Amino acid sequence: MANGRSIRFYYDLISQPCRALYIFLEQNKIHYQKCPIALRKWEHTTPEYLQNVNRFGKVPAIVDGKNFKLAESIAILRYLAREFTVPDHWYPRDSRRRARVDEYLEWQHSNTRLHCAGYVRYVWRGPLRGETMDPRVAKRLKAEMVGCLDFIETNVLQRDVHFIAGDEISIADLEAACEIEQPKLAGYDARVGRPKLTAWMQRVKETTQPDYDEAHKVLNKFAPTAT
């Protein structure tokens, strides 16, 4: 453990990858400084943020020490797993187990993330910003999301393992679960009708409590079907 080391964490818990990173930081008792960034106030697009924190203008981001700026949640998770002493299961040193974690995380971008976030953005965030919603577009985006979640149920979650990349929780599960919670904002609960996904989400939650619930407080507050 690098005690006293200063990691500044820039985040908004309404963002899925911010929640994944928050849970990881808390679970591993990594000392960090909270730097909340309100997306609704566009604080991630100010010139100061772009220059001093993340030139990509997104959350999450970290600044390690005086000036090592790093963006992209998955790159940050890998960096923290190298820089701090964390249990091996999060990002296994075993080459094939690590490859399995990486495989899901790469696949996720154009699948779980694209479709779940895409639907929420169009159906929930768009109208909040005064954008009009075309029901045919909403229907198409929902169908793409449903297809992706069904694929996760039948192909990604293997019958004989407890988590995405094996019998122990990894950073792939954190990223995936946080993405799959997001459609709740648009009134869609991914668990309904998907028993394997439901059991897996429950395992991720139980393994990472109380941090999982803490991370999802804001989302559950805004979600019409909040449980």
Add this chain to the structure above:
Amino acid sequence: MANGRSIRFYYDLISQPCRALYIFLEQNKIHYQKCPIALRKWEHTTPEYLQNVNRFGKVPAIVDGKNFKLAESIAILRYLAREFTVPDHWYPRDSRRRARVDEYLEWQHSNTRLHCAGYVRYVWRGPLRGETMDPRVAKRLKAEMVGCLDFIETNVLQRDVHFIAGDEISIADLEAACEIEQPKLAGYDARVGRPKLTAWMQRVKETTQPDYDEAHKVLNKFAPTAT
């Protein structure tokens, strides 16, 4: 070097990530078996392919030894960089340099890849499959791609370094360059009007010849503005 080790490589060089992986394999003289998969014949969707090679139904994929199946080009690149003796610059062991490679590769999915591939898919591949093209959609997709490429020119490629993540070539450059070549299929040359991007693409090409040109032979054959 694990001489005699059997890696089967499933690919179609019309696909960007397949080209990146092909260049890496050739540059590092990794012994592998070529298993071409014709996307235009939907060979990536046959039950045999899904079961024996890649359940995600995509290229590239590898099978290492008897049965270690791995999908997703970036996960494969990281795996090969661990499993074989390759020069450090491809995926540096130094934690911060590695983080910089990872940061670009994570960012790329929802930016370089989404926008360049999205435009090509709609404007080039769609009509080939008999789909009608809405000029307004094509215009919007092109604007998104142009915005992304401009951002790469001004923000991703730093003035004082030669490659994306430092002064030496890494897997980030391979993935990026292969994505940015793709819009040629739709008659769009990303180099035009972008001097930093042009110089960087040239460096990537020169550093990886003759494999770069070999990888892009098929693309250049189909590209209306082939040079």
